[in-house]
Each structure stands twice: as structure tokens, then as C-alpha cells.
Amino acid sequence: MDRYLKDGLLDIRFISPIELGVDKHAFKIMDMIEKDRVERFVIDSISSFxxxxxxxxxxxxxxWAIAQELKRRHITTIFTVLNEDLFSPLVITKAQISFIADNIIGLRYVESESNIKKALGILKARGINHSRDLREYEIAPNGISILGKLDKANMLR
Structure with a gap:
């Protein structure tokens, strides 16, 4: 990541929507995207907001406005949502905003065969038929690996 920051390929900024207010925050985001010719954009996380x-x-x-404007500009956008209960079912947000996203990937922990494992599930993929399987994944220095399907019979939760 340091290399990408140094080469100007990655930029990490903290822009508080709470301090600025919704309208100023949206304006600041769009201004930054236009000036920097952003192609991929992440808001981490919308939960605190x-x-x-x-x-x-x-x-x-x-x-909705932010997502639609970024989509109109063909900017790949990721919104992250914090799930406070590490072992809870895959839930998007209390505010029921899944209509905003074209795709939703849920990440959580599961107990399986006396081990804690990372699980990934596709909750939504607009316009396509997608797998409903819950799969184990690992994050390693060389990237993310999607492993086998987690067998519900072996899950404790």
C-alpha cells in the first residue's frame, strides 16, 4: 500500500460528514473526484454516519444521490458497513438501504468444526443469478483466496 500512496495511485482521506453536514460533504466528495479524476472510490464506513x-x-x-452520481460517472464505488456482532447473520444496515447497491457482499465470522473462520456470501447481484453459498475466505499477503463452501451442518452458529 505504501508504494501506491508514494506513486500517487492511492489516496486516503478523512472527510467527516458529521462535521460538514450532508450537503457540504457530498459537494466536497464530488469536487475531489472531479479534480483528482477518481476511477474507484470507497466510503469506509457509512455506519458511523x-x-x-x-x-x-x-x-x-x-x-442515493452520491451512489447515482458516481454510477453516472462510471466510478466503481464501495460502501462499507460495520456489523457490530461478529457472529451475527449477514445484515446490511438498520436503515434498509440495499436498494442503493447493485451488488452486496457480506463478510462475517462463523464457528465451524471448532474453529473461527471468515465467511463470504453474495447477498445481492442485480440482474444476474448468483451463488447463494456461504464460502470461506482467507486474506494473505499475496491477496484474497475464496475457499470451499461452508457446510451448514458443521456450523455452530
């Missing part, structure tokens, strides 16, 4: 907004509809409208 969701919990601080009193008007859920304004929060949904904000995310």
Missing part, C-alpha cells in the same frame, strides 16, 4: 443522523430519510437520500 448512519448512527449520527437524526433524519433517516435524509441519510437515504444522501447515499
Amino acid at each position: 448512519e448512527s449520527s443522523v437524526s433524519d433517516i430519510q435524509k441519510y437515504k437520500d444522501y447515499l
